Amino acid sequence: xxxxIVKTQRWLFVxxxxxxxLAMIGTQMTWAAPGLLRRPEGGTAPPDAASASTAPAxxxxxxxxxxxQVADRTEASQAAGAAPQLGPAQANEHPLMSTLxxxxxxxxQIEKIQDYSATLAKRERIGGKVLDYEYMFIKVRHRPFSVYxxxxxxxxLKGREVIFIEGQNGGNMLAHGTxxxxxxxxTVKLRPDGPVAMRNERYPLTELGxxxxxxxxxxxxxxxIKFGECDVKYYDGAKINNRVCTCIEVIHPVxxxxxxxxxxxxxxxxxxxxxxxxxxxxxxxxxxxxxxLMEEYTYLNLKLNNGFTDADFDSRNPNYKFR
Numbered sequence: 001x002x003x004x005i006v007k008t009q010r011w012l013f014v015x016x017x018x019x020x021x022l023a024m025i026g027t028q029m030t031w032a033a034p035g036l037l038r039r040p041e042g043g044t045a046p047p048d049a050a051s052a053s054t055a056p057a058x059x060x061x062x063x064x065x066x067x068x069q070v071a072d073r074t075e076a077s078q079a080a081g082a083a084p085q086l087g088p089a090q091a092n093e094h095p096l097m098s099t100l101x102x103x104x105x106x107x108x109q110i111e112k113i114q115d116y117s118a119t120l121a122k123r124e125r126i127g128g129k130v131l132d133y134e135y136m137f138i139k140v141r142h143r144p145f146s147v148y149x150x151x152x153x154x155x156x157l158k159g160r161e162v163i164f165i166e167g168q169n170g171g172n173m174l175a176h177g178t179x180x181x182x183x184x185x186x187t188v189k190l191r192p193d194g195p196v197a198m199r200n201e202r203y204p205l206t207e208l209g210x211x212x213x214x215x216x217x218x219x220x221x222x223x224x225i226k227f228g229e230c231d232v233k234y235y236d237g238a239k240i241n242n243r244v245c246t247c248i249e250v251i252h253p254v255x256x257x258x259x260x261x262x263x264x265x266x267x268x269x270x271x272x273x274x275x276x277x278x279x280x281x282x283x284x285x286x287x288x289x290x291x292x293l294m295e296e297y298t299y300l301n302l303k304l305n306n307g308f309t310d311a312d313f314d315s316r317n318p319n320y321k322f323r
Contacts, residue, residue, distance in 0.1 A: 096225050096230060096232055099248055100218065106268075106274065107214050109273060110214055110274055113274075113305060114141065115142065115305060115306055115308040117138065117302075118301055118302045118303070119135060119136070120135070120136045120137075120149075120298070121135050121300060122296065123293070123296045124295045126201070126202065132154055133154070134157060135151070135154075136152060137152055138150075139306075139312050140209050140210075141312070141313065144167055146163075146312075147173075147205060147313070148161070149163075149205075158178070159321075160176065161320055161321060161322060162205065163313055164206070172191055172192075173190055173197065174187050174188070174189060175187070175190055182321075187315060192205045210274050210299060210302075213275055213278060214274070220260060223258070224258075227256070227258050229252055230252055231252075232248065233251075234246060240267055240276055240277050240300070241301075244269075245268055245276065245277070247265055247267050248265065248266045248267075248268065249263070250264045250265075251263050260280075262282055262291050263280065276298065276302060278297050279296040280295055282294050
């Protein structure tokens with residue numbers, strides 16, 4: 001239900017060694033989350049692990065499948081027309097309305113969550129190329145909006161840390177690299193929407209998180225219900241790392257200026273009632289080709305309301321390596 005709502009605000013990075021810092025750190029900052037699924041054959045069965053391969057629908061420019069189970073097929077979900085847990089659209093209303101009703105309710109529930117931690121996995125298409133999978137351990141607090149991020153992989157990113165607190169540090173985030181980057185520059189301040197942080201990124205850090213994901217679901221859904229040419233399916237029993245989910249699949253068959261994606265899937269955790277995975281695809285460039293991946297974001301090992309304090313988002317925390 002989401003595709004790119006890209007903000008590409010740019011600024012001139014002026015500081016001693018700025019150009020070198022851009023080259024060394026700019027490719028390392030990433031803010032959002034993935035998996036590997038193809039469109040179900042015929043559109044009557046839910047996505048499953050069997051439909052995944054070592055290449056995404058877009059083709060050979062993508063890396064291997066991530067090391068976690070994306071989805072699983074169950075007896076209930078194999079049946080055509082599996083009962084949608086979010087509720088089917090009512091007669092004579094837009095197919096997206098039932099999903100929007102869920103999103104309105106879910107938004108209020110998510111706003112009540114104080115904080116959460118997760119392993120964020122992501123993959124995005126930037127400049128026509130699908131980039132490698134990236135994995136980050138994150139802590140998120142809703143009030144004030146705060147993020148701590150530790151890069152888990154790939155190996156060249158491991159050990160990097162980022163902190164952002166709304167209303168502090170002049171609106172900047174604090175970040176540090178590893179190795180020579182850490183030795184030369186230590187901790188640096190970066191604008192979340194500046195060229196260093198936004199290099200090879202679709203969204204700034206300020207748009208990270210489950211709450212922002214749900215807000216975009218609502219925003220895009222409210223625009224799409226003004227138009228037809230929309231097919232919505234629900235698949236009960238899909239799994240993300242053994243978390244049982246309902247998969248919402250939205251398809252716009254024909255490319256129109258009004259639509260941001262051809263195919264999108266949202267996976268809603270059945271127990272938490274929050275979206276934990278989103279993926280979207282562009283229309284194929286030629287007839288008969290597979291849809292092209294645009295972005296994938298998955299929140300793994302989600303833990304709600306951990307009781308995070310200011311220390312969890314403080315660069316002076318002795319468990320962190322900012323300096």
